[in-house]
Amino acid sequence: xxxxxxxxxxxxxxxxxxxxxxxxxxxxxxxxxxxxxxxxxxxxxxxxxxxxxxxxxxxxxxxxxxxxxxxxxxxxxxxxxxxxxxxxxxxxxxxxxxxxxxxxxxxxxxxx
Amino acid sequence: xxxxxxxxxxxxxxxxxxxxxxxxxxxxxxxxxxxxxxxxxxxxxxxxxxxxxxxxxxxxxxxxxxxxxxxxxxxxxxxxxxxxxxxxxxxxxxxxxxxxxxxxxxxxxxxxx
Numbered sequence: 001x002x003x004x005x006x007x008x009x010x011x012x013x014x015x016x017x018x019x020x021x022x023x024x025x026x027x028x029x030x031x032x033x034x035x036x037x038x039x040x041x042x043x044x045x046x047x048x049x050x051x052x053x054x055x056x057x058x059x060x061x062x063x064x065x066x067x068x069x070x071x072x073x074x075x076x077x078x079x080x081x082x083x084x085x086x087x088x089x090x091x092x093x094x095x096x097x098x099x100x101x102x103x104x105x106x107x108x109x110x111x112x
Numbered sequence: 113x114x115x116x117x118x119x120x121x122x123x124x125x126x127x128x129x130x131x132x133x134x135x136x137x138x139x140x141x142x143x144x145x146x147x148x149x150x151x152x153x154x155x156x157x158x159x160x161x162x163x164x165x166x167x168x169x170x171x172x173x174x175x176x177x178x179x180x181x182x183x184x185x186x187x188x189x190x191x192x193x194x195x196x197x198x199x200x201x202x203x204x205x206x207x208x209x210x211x212x213x214x215x216x217x218x219x220x221x222x223x224x225x
Binding site: 033040041042043044045048087089097098099100101102103104105 | 144146148154155156157158161163169171200202204206213214215216217218219221
């Protein structure tokens with residue numbers, strides 16, 4: 001079966017750096033996504049990795065190691081508005097079709 | 113630009129009543145379309161996906177069904193709702209070709225009472 005694991009909750013201080021880890025065991029891997037979801041809202045796209053290495057986009061960076069089935073999302077210079085759930089998702093190719101499977105999400109609380 | 117519309121935003125339905133949620137995409141053609149459900153405090157569960165008109169793949173056996181009567185329209189239905197159908201329903205789309213991400217609609221919060 002497909003399995004995606006990430007911590008349930010994390011807390012961090014405003015201005016600090018936080019790393020959210022994600023491990024996955026899947027078949028037909030074709031990329032890993034990170035989404036941000038504020039309470040009661042739809043997820044919004046943050047980053048995408050298909051090759052090993054680090055992708056940087058402003059205050060957010062995402063890393064992927066396909067051989068280890070591991071990714072992390074790094075958030076720098078944390079702001080209060082970064083308090084949200086962060087969803088790790090793996091795109092799978094099955095029967096020629098793409099589908100996105102999500103982990104349960106990590107709820108991040110940023111405090112002053 | 114492409115947009116995705118989902119309605120209604122909230123819905124309260126009695127147990128045993130029917131359900132119809134609609135999702136439409138504008139500004140693109142031949143999109144892949146998806147229905148997800150998110151239970152309170154949980155991750156997103158893929159329910160259905162569609163790669164074309166009339167083509168529906170179901171991910172989990174359940175009380176729900178999906179249809180795609182037009183290229184950019186995706187409908188989620190139920191004949192008789194259960195309490196366990198409560199949740200946040202999200203429609204998403206992506207371009208069929210290439211390595212594109214998924215864009216989500218604003219969601220429908222369904223409460224079955």
